[in-house]
């Protein structure tokens with residue numbers, strides 16, 4: 001008798017989307033919940049999720065290649081993470097680490113000291129979100145340097161609280177109505193190699209990375225922004241919300257040199273790109289970048305809210321009261337983070353690299369098939385696909401991006417847009433090659449139906 005191979009699991013869509021139960025929840029949401037959330041054109045109303053599969057309130061099952069916006073790194077409700085959370089919740093839920101002590105806090109800080117690209121020894125400040133981790137980094141840089149100015153990059157996203165919002169520049173909707181920015185931040189075009197914003201003269205034949213460095217040194221430092229007044233340069237190694245755009249080693253090495261020359265803090269925001277997402281523990285590790293301060297959130301807690309700002313120990317020597325948070329470093333969230341890191345080190349970072357490369361190769365194949373895919377870029381399971389009118393003109397096609405996103409959803413694949421006209425692939429790091437084959441088949445069909 002020949003062995004039968006089980007067919008790969010596929011999404012199952014049984015109702016109109018959203019279904020009747022989903023529509024009721026969306027109605028209630030529209031009435032009582034703030035309309036400021038930037039929800040996409042498709043509407044997912046989740047009920048439960050396991051691994052890479054999400055079930056909605058009408059019994060439809062989706063293959064999740066977004067992971068709750070790059071958060072559920074170990075997959076939804078990983079049994080070991082759930083157990084760690086349950087055990088900790090039964091033991092100690094809260095104690096306020098700003099006033100009292102518990103073992104978990106130094107445990108996670110020690111673990112972070114081992115894995116972050118910031119040179120050891122380090123110290124960690126715990127918060128509850130990405131934006132708070134960024135706020136901490138900004139305050140620390142001001143405290144250490146006694147300076148106030150920051151340099152950030154266009155299309156960056158660092159959060160929506162007022163300090164981090166001064167850096168954020170990926171959409172005007174994030175700024176509209178909030179008047180002048182609270183911090184003194186000057187923005188530089190991000191060195192997007194596909195859409196190089198710099199002149200040939202500025203690039204010196206070395207691409208957008210050199211252009212950005214020259215912009216900072218030859219333009220900013222010689223006009224509006226004396227380097228001796230700059231507290232920090234804040235950068236995403238792979239720009240996230242801005243379109244999943246990786247920066248080059250030349251550029252990142254150059255930023256390190258500029259910071260060293262002028263006593264500026266290099267703040268690397270790895271809230272989205274960290275914790276194995278790019279196939280290494282941190283995106284900085286791809287090019288040996290050594291930040292002074294790094295910000296972490298999203299994937300570290302497998303879905304529980306935790307942010308961390310890790311800095312060189314000699315920098316983080318501020319006095320009691322200078323910065324703290326009631327909930328930051330909550331015991332249950334730390335228990336989840338420690339288990340997450342164990343799972344990442346135990347194979348998921350490796351899986352992110354291997355299955356991510358397989359996914360990228362499949363997307364590159366689709367780029368060769370369709371003239372409307374202008375660029376496929378990224379590392380590990382942080383891959384951006386940019387939709388254009390055609391390859392020759394590179395004209396952005398945000399409407400097509402929306403149509404593809406919706407067509408994927410209707411077929412049971414969850415992917416989310418980023419930037420003006422890109423789709424991000426940020427699946428749980430447990431994704432298998434079998435899942436990738438199913439996802440790519442749906443993506444292909446969705447593009448064919450949308451052009």
Ligand SMILES: Cc1ncc(COP(=O)(O)O)c(C=O)c1O
Nearest residue numbers: 129130131157158159240271272
């Ligand atoms: C790079 C980066 N920094 C900061 C943030 C803000 O994180 P949060 O939404 O947890 O405040 C995000 C969120 O998308 C991000 O991608």
